[in-house]
Amino acid sequence: MKSIVEPIFRHFLFFYSVIFFNSLMHANMLFKYLYHSYCRYLTKAERKVMVKLPKEAEKTHVVTPPLQKEQENAANSLQEDTFRDIYCRVYLVAFCVYMMAYNLIYYSIYCVVPFFLNKILKAEPHLISFLNTFLSLLIAVSMLLLSMVTRAVDRRLPWLHSRLIFTLVPMIFQIVLYLSLSLCANIYSAVVVLTLSAVCISTWYAGSIGTLNYEIDPENSPLIVSVYNSAGQIPGFVGPLLMTAFTSVGPNAGKDEVRKGWANYFYCVAGMSGLAVVAILMALAVKPDEWVNRAKIKNPKQ
Numbered sequence: 001m002k003s004i005v006e007p008i009f010r011h012f013l014f015f016y017s018v019i020f021f022n023s024l025m026h027a028n029m030l031f032k033y034l035y036h037s038y039c040r041y042l043t044k045a046e047r048k049v050m051v052k053l054p055k056e057a058e059k060t061h062v063v064t065p066p067l068q069k070e071q072e073n074a075a076n077s078l079q080e081d082t083f084r085d086i087y088c089r090v091y092l093v094a095f096c097v098y099m100m101a102y103n104l105i106y107y108s109i110y111c112v113v114p115f116f117l118n119k120i121l122k123a124e125p126h127l128i129s130f131l132n133t134f135l136s137l138l139i140a141v142s143m144l145l146l147s148m149v150t151r152a153v154d155r156r157l158p159w160l161h162s163r164l165i166f167t168l169v170p171m172i173f174q175i176v177l178y179l180s181l182s183l184c185a186n187i188y189s190a191v192v193v194l195t196l197s198a199v200c201i202s203t204w205y206a207g208s209i210g211t212l213n214y215e216i217d218p219e220n221s222p223l224i225v226s227v228y229n230s231a232g233q234i235p236g237f238v239g240p241l242l243m244t245a246f247t248s249v250g251p252n253a254g255k256d257e258v259r260k261g262w263a264n265y266f267y268c269v270a271g272m273s274g275l276a277v278v279a280i281l282m283a284l285a286v287k288p289d290e291w292v293n294r295a296k297i298k299n300p301k302q
Contacts, residue, residue, distance in 0.1 A: 086220055091290050092227060094283035095209050098171075099232030101276035104269055105174050106201055108239045109135065109194060113181065115243070116262055121187045131191065135198045142202035150207040159215075159293045164284075166207025168277050170200040175270045182263035215295045242268060 086092070110132055117123040117131075146166075153162045177197045184190040204210050209228070214221045246265035249257055284291060 086223065087227070089290060090283045090287040091216065092224060094279040095213065095224070095228040096231035097279035098167075098209055098276040099228045100235055101273040102171070102201075102204060103232045104235035104239055105178055105197070105273055107236050108178075108243075108269060109197060109201075111236075112239055112243045112265075113190075113194070115247075116181070117187060117190060120259055120262060121184065121190055123187045123190075127187070131194065135194060138195065138198045139202045142199045143205050146199075146203055146206035150211070153207075159296065160291055163207060163212050163215075164280070166203050167209060167212065167280060170203040170208065171273065171276050173197075174200045175273050178266055178273070179270045182259075182266045215293045216291065218295045239269070 114123075114128045114132070117128055118125065123131075150162070150166060153165065157165070174197055177193050177200070180193050181190060184193060210225075213225055213228075217224065243265055246268065247258065247261040249261055
């Protein structure tokens with residue numbers, strides 16, 4: 001009995017430790033936002049004692065050009081929002097949907113696809129372990145290389161066009177590659193598909209919503225990332241549940257029936273991930289004025 005309870009206890013202890021430290025990280029982001037918000041805005045009493053400019057200063061006051069004034073207003077338009085205003089932004093909802101779709105494939109590659117490689121393609125456990133390590137290193141290296149590609153594209157295309165390319169195109173490729181896993185007949189073709197998928201995954205920090213979040217609202221970006229990153233943890237347990245629902249067959253089931261269950265699982269995940277593309281396009285169509293590079297306006301030398 002002890003040999004069964006002890007490993008279960010260790011797994012639960014590790015799981016809840018991760019949740020605890022993740023909650024501390026989000027609480028830290030929330031505290032920083034509250035602190036900076038309190039220090040940034042004036043109280044009513046402070047506004048009453050503010051001294052107006054003397055008439056001589058008003059006469060010599062330099063008038064701001066209309067275009068520059070419009071850019072400054074755009075840069076400061078999101079800084080005075082309350083919590084309610086921030087949570088009601090349309091692009092934040094789209095980011096939450098995108099993050100859930102992104103992690104549905106990302107977590108699946110590390111937690112679910114190894115079962116497919118082992119049961120269907122007969123891959124050895126040590127090969128699967130090596131493949132996971134290789135994919136992690138590939139994502140890190142690709143992230144560095146794609147960040148340089150992003151800067152080169154930014155110099156040739158408008159800001160929003162560049163961000164949409166690095167946000168939507170990799171997601172579409174991930175969906176296509178994930179669907180192609182159901183067609184893999186051996187471990188070699190699966191490794192090729194997973195390698196290409198890892199390259200697409202690495203764009204999250206290189207031009208995708210990880211970059212967009214800061215550029216749209218630099219002041220409140222820590223709070224916003226804590227919201228959509230929390231939503232992105234849902235696929236961590238939804239993915240394995242979907243795998244169990246689609247691939248659970250009887251002990252007498254044939255190989256074709258088992259493979260059909262895995263194919264249905266891949267189709268379901270790919271279809272749900274397609275909502276990320278729809279969410280981003282809808283947010284852009286409904287509230288285009290939210291998609292402004294305020295980080296660039298505040299610091300033109302960036």
